[in-house]
Amino acid sequence: MKENIFGKPQTPEIENAEEGRLVINLGPSHPAMHGIVRIIATLEGEKIVDADVEIGYLHRGFEKTCENVTYNQVVPYTDRLNYVSPFINNVGFALAVEKLIGIEVSERCKYIRVIMSELSRITDHLTCIAANAMELGAFTIYFYLIKAREYIYQLTDDVSGGRITPAYTRIGGVTKDIPKDFKNKAKPVLNSIRESLAETDRILTRNRIFMERMQGVGRISKEDAMALSFTGPVLRSTGVPYDVRKSQPYLVYDKFDFDIPVGETGDNYDRYLVRMEEIYQSIRIVEQALKQIPDGPITLEARNVSLPAKEDVYNSIEGLMAHFKLIYEGVKPPPGEVYFAVEGGNGELGYYIVSDGTGRPYRVRIRPPCFALMQGLAKMLKGGYIADVVATFGQINMIAGECER
Amino acid sequence: MSEVLIPKLKEKFSNIVLDSHSFRGDETVVIKLDALLEVCKYLRDDMGFEFLMDVTAVDYPGREKRFEVVYHFYSFINNYRLRVKVRVPESNPAVDSLMPLWSGANWFEREVYDMFGIRFSGHPDLRRILMYDEFVGYPLRKDYPLRKRQPRIPHPD
Numbered sequence: 195m196k197e198n199i200f201g202k203p204q205t206p207e208i209e210n211a212e213e214g215r216l217v218i219n220l221g222p223s224h225p226a227m228h229g230i231v232r233i234i235a236t237l238e239g240e241k242i243v244d245a246d247v248e249i250g251y252l253h254r255g256f257e258k259t260c261e262n263v264t265y266n267q268v269v270p271y272t273d274r275l276n277y278v279s280p281f282i283n284n285v286g287f288a289l290a291v292e293k294l295i296g297i298e299v300s301e302r303c304k305y306i307r308v309i310m311s312e313l314s315r316i317t318d319h320l321t322c323i324a325a326n327a328m329e330l331g332a333f334t335i336y337f338y339l340i341k342a343r344e345y346i347y348q349l350t351d352d353v354s355g356g357r358i359t360p361a362y363t364r365i366g367g368v369t370k371d372i373p374k375d376f377k378n379k380a381k382p383v384l385n386s387i388r389e390s391l392a393e394t395d396r397i398l399t400r401n402r403i404f405m406e407r408m409q410g411v412g413r414i415s416k417e418d419a420m421a422l423s424f425t426g427p428v429l430r431s432t433g434v435p436y437d438v439r440k441s442q443p444y445l446v447y448d449k450f451d452f453d454i455p456v457g458e459t460g461d462n463y464d465r466y467l468v469r470m471e472e473i474y475q476s477i478r479i480v481e482q483a484l485k486q487i488p489d490g491p492i493t494l495e496a497r498n499v500s501l502p503a504k505e506d507v508y509n510s511i512e513g514l515m516a517h518f519k520l521i522y523e524g525v526k527p528p529p530g531e532v533y534f535a536v537e538g539g540n541g542e543l544g545y546y547i548v549s550d551g552t553g554r555p556y557r558v559r560i561r562p563p564c565f566a567l568m569q570g571l572a573k574m575l576k577g578g579y580i581a582d583v584v585a586t587f588g589q590i591n592m593i594a595g596e597c598e599r
Numbered sequence: 600m601s602e603v604l605i606p607k608l609k610e611k612f613s614n615i616v617l618d619s620h621s622f623r624g625d626e627t628v629v630i631k632l633d634a635l636l637e638v639c640k641y642l643r644d645d646m647g648f649e650f651l652m653d654v655t656a657v658d659y660p661g662r663e664k665r666f667e668v669v670y671h672f673y674s675f676i677n678n679y680r681l682r683v684k685v686r687v688p689e690s691n692p693a694v695d696s697l698m699p700l701w702s703g704a705n706w707f708e709r710e711v712y713d714m715f716g717i718r719f720s721g722h723p724d725l726r727r728i729l730m731y732d733e734f735v736g737y738p739l740r741k742d743y744p745l746r747k748r749q750p751r752i753p754h755p756d
Binding site (some may be wrong): 257286418422426530531532546548556569598 | 657706
């Protein structure tokens with residue numbers, strides 16, 4: 195038995211081994227645990243009286259790695275944070291560094307970033323609902339929604355050249371412009387998502403089994419959620435309308451008309467409803483953005499930030515030098531520190547970057563939304579049944595890559 | 600964005616606020632280590648900062664006080680962010696835990712302990728969170744080598 199620094203026994207098996215109690219170990223590798231996570235639950239009959247959540251199985255040293263590469267080289271790593279909505283991570287990191295440098299990207303680039311972020315949000319929510327429904331026995335929903343997600347992957351693949359790891363943004367812009375036929379291709383995709391959602395809605399939303407598994411389960415109060423630093427759909431399900439896109443609009447989110455759905459009771463069913471509605475809202479944003487998107491450059495014309503055009507690199511010494519310096523030394527923000535948050539699929543995704551004036555970040559810190567959610571998981575599980583672990587954990591939507599970095 | 604909170608905090612805690620700056624609209628105050636709980640209680644109860652968004656640390660080897668523990672607060676009612684920092688010496692890296700004020704400080708502080716070896720006094724369950732218990736050293740300190748390898752741990756059984 196190991197002791198931590200306060201001399202408390204570390205294994206809950208020993209702490210909680212009372213008469214009539216059973217300590218069981220869920221995970222680290224369990225079919226209903228997306229991502230590797232371990233829950234040590236103390237049961238009384240079928241009721242959970244105590245739970246200890248253990249993470250760290252996918253820690254890859256993201257923050258340490260970032261201190262040793264240039265700013266643009268961090269972008270591909272950010273894909274691997276929340277790999278279900280990689281574009282939001284890319285955009286968040288680029289915006290944080292741009293804030294640090296003090297530049298603003300072109301209008302067209304802002305629209306492209308919004309469109310890609312919202313498509314990513316849709317894939318995130320679709321995956322969450324699909325997996326959650328599947329784990330509760332509604333396998334059909336999984337196929338409907340994953341098929342819808344596949345259409346978006348194809349669409350974003352056309353734009354960035356990568357399905358799950360697009361590495362799409364650069365400091366000061368994006369890698370490629372959206373294809374000419376993007377608007378035409380997006381229309382049927384968005385319509386098919388609407389259809390899939392309507393089908394899901396018909397099968398799931400008033401489904402008696404589903405409702406009984408979700409309603410009143412994994413409940414958390416508004417006060418607890420705020421004290422536990424919850425953000426995103428889980429916080430909104432308790433009735434707090436906090437969304438970074440509305441509270442502190444970044445990019446061009448203030449130009450769109452969209453709503454922030456909130457729940458009332460803070461249970462799993464409300465979370466499901468909030469996520470469903472958010473997909474519709476994201477579709478609305480994408481449609482408005484596609485209508486409004488202006489023409490123009492996609493990267494900033496600044497030699498110290500974004501790579502010069504290839505013609506310049508091959509035909510002028512200045513262009514070649516700028517290219518060389520940017521590749522070898524990287525973008526050099528002034529010394530300072532910034533915190534920038536975007537609304538990720540699971541909540542506030544914050545980047546805290548400290549620069550010492552060189553081409554490599556002195557410190558990059560990610561504020562992962564599901565890290566905060568996971569620490570509240572034990573509280574949400576206590577008092578419930580062992581079978582509810584799957585429902586609650588599914589609605590937390592833990593993405594190990596983001597939680598453990 | 601101009602400075603909004605810094606003057607107010609400076610006035611209220613004139614001998615506690617050591618340093619302050621406002622960079623790209625982010626307001627930062629550096630406060631005395633032992634006054635952390637007092638200031639944070641004031642922030643939560645009187646200034647409406649309901650959210651403790653993030654706790655992290657930065658390692659500055661060579662400084663007199665090596666570590667900086669960085670807190671990001673967010674106020675939903677006022678829609679405002681604030682960064683509070685405390686400087687921690689290497690000889691006794693200990694900070695008061697914010698667990699009495701925000702239960703959400705729990706894992707964030709455990710992560711800082713795990714990565715930097717900064718202890719949080721009053722934290723009820725301070726153990727490693729991302730690394731395993733047998734891991735030696737603190738990986739996010741600047742003197743921890745990037746490519747250092749540690750021996751594999753035999754399975755307990």
